[in-house]
Amino acid sequence: MRTRFFLAAALITAAAACNNPLDLKPAGSIPEQTAISDPVGARAALFGAYGGLQSLSYYGEDYPILLDLSSDNSEHTGTLTSFGDADLNELRADNETIAGIWIAIYDDINRANEIIAKVPQVPGLDADEMHEIIGEAYFLRALNYHNLVKVFGGVPLRLAPATSINDPVGSTRASVADTYVQILKDLDSAQTFIANADQTTQASLGAVMALRARVLLYEGDYPGALQAAKAVEDLGQYSLAPNFADLFSETGSPTPEDIFRIIFTAQQFNNLSFYYLFDGRYEVAPTPDLMHDFDPSFDPNDDVANYAPTDKRGQWSITIEDDNQQGAKFRSVQGTEFPHVIRFAEVLLIRAEAEARVGSLDTARAKVNEIRARAGLAPIGSLSQTDMINTIIDERRKELAFEGDRWPDLVRLGLAASVLDIPPQQTLYPIPQREIDVTPGLTQNPGY
Amino acid sequence: MRRFPFTRAAILLLGLTLLGAGPAVARAQQTAIVRxxxxxxxxxxxxxxAQITVAGQARGTTNDRGTYTANVPPGTVTVRVQRIGFAPGERQVTLTAGDTTTVNFALHSVAVTLAQVLVVGYGTENRARVTGAVSTVNGSDVANQPVAGLDAALQGKAPGVQVIQNSGDPGNGITIRVRGAASISATNQPLYVVDGVPVQSSDFSQLGPNGQGLTGVTGLDPSEIESITILKDAASAAIYGSRASNGVVLITTKRGSAGNAHFSFDANTGWQQPERYLSLMNAKQYVAFMNQGAENDGESDPFTPGVDDATSTDWQKAIFRTAPVGNLHLGLSGGTDRLTYYLGGSYFGQTGIVLGSSYSRASGRANIDFEASPKFSVKTSLAYSREDDHRIPGDNSLTGVVTNAIGEASIYPVRAPNGTFAGNDQNLYYANPVAIADLNNLPTTTDRFLGNVEGTYHFVPSLSFTGRVGTDVLTMNELEWDSPLVDGTYAAQARGVAKSGYSTGSQYVLEGFLTYDHENADAASLNIVGGGSVQYNTDQLNFVRAEGFSSDQFHYVRNGTVITSFDGLPFNNNLVSAFARANYSWKDRYLLTASVRTDGSSRFGPNNRYAVFPAIAGGWVISDEPFMGDFGRKLGTLKLRASYGVTGNQGLTGDQEISDFAYLGLYGTSNYGENPGIAPTNFANPNLKWESTHEFDGGIDWYPFGGRLTVIADYYHRLTSNLLVNRPIPATTGFATYWDNIGNVLNRGFELGLSSVNVRASDKNGFSWNTDFNISFNHNEVTALFQNQPFGDGDNFRPISRVAVGQPIGEFYVLHFKGVNPQTGDAEYADVNGDGEITSDDRIDAGSPQPKFFGGLRNTVSWKGLSLGTFLEFSYGAKVFNLMRIFADDGGYNYDNKFTYALNAWTHPGQITNEPRASFDGTSGAREISDRFIEDGSYLRISEITLSWRIPDHLVPVGNLQNTTLYVSGHNLHNFTKYTGYDPDVNSNGSTSNIALGTDYYAYPRARTISIGVSTNW
Structure with missing residues (x-):
């Protein structure tokens, strides 16, 4: 009997040992060592990098919404205190939404870095496909860094996956100029490697060229921006969508205006409509000032029911629901529009502004009038250079309202402080406090 | 090597166990019977x-008639009987095989804990010989409480055990901290062990409201509990090494004893109401206040007096109700000298005081003990429970029933003129809370099976082997329906949202251990336990969410048009352990305990998979020393204790896929449209290892005045190091956080438990008065962090709680409100660094959510069958961040209703007030998150008053009922506090939150309950 029990004890122990209960594998993840080790993994990693753009802290919600909220386009009507602070331009460094944006963008930069570092070593990957994958990764890295520099100023440039949590790359902010140098370098690489010309939900050659035009405009290199925008036009493959509303179709239907836009589905949804619509969360709403811009006869102090713009963009972008104005550019129920990262209308406006800056006012006027014609507005006549530039900036405001362009426009033009009557130090977003706290040496923007 | 499934091992073990039983039965007639x-x-x-021990071996307990029967080997043996509250009795008798010997005992009531038999890890221990810090709570102290879980019922009842109710919704998960929070990211909840087997206590809920977690503990029916032992210091807990650093709660359920079948019956029913209402503005006050705010900013009036304030709604009255709560319990126990049983069944039902919420639990238990031979016995403990929990969608979040009842302005009606719920057409600013409660639902059913079979074989009376198989299988089925008819919600936009979540949690434990017990009459005694254990945890979750319904009449995923979210994944983590403990006592005067446990966890990589947790403890009954002489006897029994030990924690929290494999670099899924994509999810930390707690405990057990007073006092010093922290890292790496072993947390404190027989009854009808009091002081301090970098945690606006060296975990860290400028009416905040700007660098340490001390006071007065019990519970020094004020005391920036104290707002230059001026545009600084919203969370709660009458048996007309008792109770009758919310005992981030504590984000208030009940036996 005694032996029987010792036997039982021994067997339990043996059972445990043979089963090796401590040697388990994750069920829903794969080890990093084997993730990008074959062509399937390389392709999946690229899709994952596009997937990063969908984050609700990024294009899915916070990035475009906050960038209009900080400007004169939107005001805060909801409950998120971090949004309220952005609306009032009283941001503090510990704003959670800003931190989320920072984290989401660097997450996507890391995805691109992983691809750039690992895909060239993947065995069995056809050279053309390998080039396409890393080319698109370079494009994404350029886009991400530009999205950082336009709101934060110069940022740490991480160009390879971190090898250790404590590696010091994150501690040093590059200057704004050096950040732009890197962005343009990545765009050069993208242009070298990308072969496809016609994708719109992934980067194409046209997307690389269009982004270059935007980057150069923001950098203030107007002749460069002019050439880049012209090059996109010269491709001849893009034109304005005849009907403005088609751009925001609930299912992401394509238009000839699409250059690069992001897929959203019912599962991978954006919150744009939910945050803007009165029947949704109604976290943000258009300002009466923007309504006045769309409909000059509308007095911002009036009952919003009087809002009746002739501008088709004004008709689509702002509607009145239960006596409340709502941003109605995005109207899908499940958040399934494919919002544009860049579309042809913006390229035309970049061209127009760059032409105006270099003094080609007639070309500028022609480009603006293309945009105005689609909006159902009369063409503008001859204007002075200053008036022309102001008109173009105003057209940008109306064309791109709620797409996250107004705030960076005001900042790059040095207008944020005067238009919004805010302290100059609020024109750059704070580097998130959590990042300052964990990265010794990282410097904060002034005033935070 | 061939895989050997553990189930096969279990079957083998059981088979062997039964094999062992076979031949043993044949020898049964060689035993003697003592009764x-x-x-x-x-x-x-x-x-x-009362516990009967014969020859050092536990032989069951007495039944309600006080009788016992034990089947024992013949010879001269010592029969010992002990019961909490009585001095133990002991007699030596000589037994002859086949004969029956009667041994009666008359025990002297001492009403102290000295004689208590405590359940400790892998065995029992007499209180007199305990060397560690151990608290006990009687089953009767947690039964018949109007709360679902025994964890809630523990509040204030044991020193060193802090219970935070989090929220008052029925069935809500509770936060428990034994001797303070030791961990920053790993779990801080104690390990629960039921009848020797660790059980799952984590939150399996996939759906639902913030802060309304569910814990596995609610599935245990408190009326089945015989006693609860809480192992607090490392020396006591180290035998459970792996997950013991947060203390161990040992729960022992009721068992049968030999004798006729005996029934016990309890029934009670009660009525619950809100303990208090908040003072919010009525329509006239609201309109005037908001208009004042607009005028202050030069804006036109948003509301028209006389029109917009024509009707006034009290939204709190609209969602609160008087709700019933009740409990039924029927128990049956009895047995023969070889087979004893306890069967119990209970039903607990609670309707919430907020519309739409309720909780019920049906449970049953069968504990059957079989003594196959004097050498071999089998114990089985089987329990099943089913919980039905209706939570309120969105409570504790931005849109919820309680949230919106406080947030919705009083100017809006509950119903539209046509009788439907008011909504967008009536301009309601937030979704109608009554509509949410009425039209949405979130029912959750949890089925739980706890099964435990153990066999013990005595090779010789002093040496035994115990094999044990324990299972804890839990399935949780959650359904949610968000109706499209509730205006202002996402569901209205999406035409209805249905969710279906199905989670299973299974835990299997296999254990075997040898016990050696040697008692040498009055001299030395030695007890050694040693064995091994394997624990398998397998969880699985499935989830699907659909939108787009043709009608509100559909409520389930099947009828939707679009699946918007789905999940399905198993999780595994395992533990392998070996343990040993030795207790030595000499003359019951010198006591020594040493234990060691080695644990291996699948959650750590090969570099640091195993850890060793040793402990040593000593006790010295100094009053028994001869040199104390007469003084020792006058002094009363006095024992000095000291212990030192190490315990561990592997309870990584958060995303379980990451927490199970944090040592690996991982890629997860990141699809792009229909294109399958992957992305990095975890940065590898191959050196991740166990968090460990080193604890010193020094204490005394003192029983002066002839044992009428019990004093148990402890000082402890717990240093938790190698903290498992999901620490923030530079996000430029692509990762926001990373599991790492960083930093130290110190908890040190003092605990005192007093138990006093103030007036001892002269006979059974005499007057008696007993008092129990406990108080705990804990100092919690983070003493080191990674490069001493602080980090914060908070809600979706701003981190308001943080972890910083030199401060307690969860210290509030916000701007400092200096006051209201009498000239401008603007709120002024301290420019701490003097740079002329108010920035996040001007934040200060603004108070701790952890109390300086807390405890409870119970008084029981009895006379002739009448008994009056009162229980007060208190907490002092904790701060509460009243987050409701961000919207309800913001000067009018949000359209939320306002607390009436905002009526004290500044209105004219020169006015001295603490309320900033009203400001429609939010320019007065009133909306700034600062210590203006931090309030004193100290409270003294009249937790319970119970008046009971034990009816003399001859007055009970029915059958042969005995000990029939009628009682009336009030629970949470009043809370004395300066806090302006419902209840300062609050934690809206729920039981899984470690850092963000003490915040009140529209928490479901606790009810005041009046109940009546009856209990009887036959």
């Missing part, structure tokens, strides 16, 4: 539940 009655020496009443 007898145990009575109270004063009252002559039978003593129920």
């Amino acid at each position: 007898g009655t145990v009575t109270d020496s004063v009252s002559g009443q039978p003593v129920n539940g």
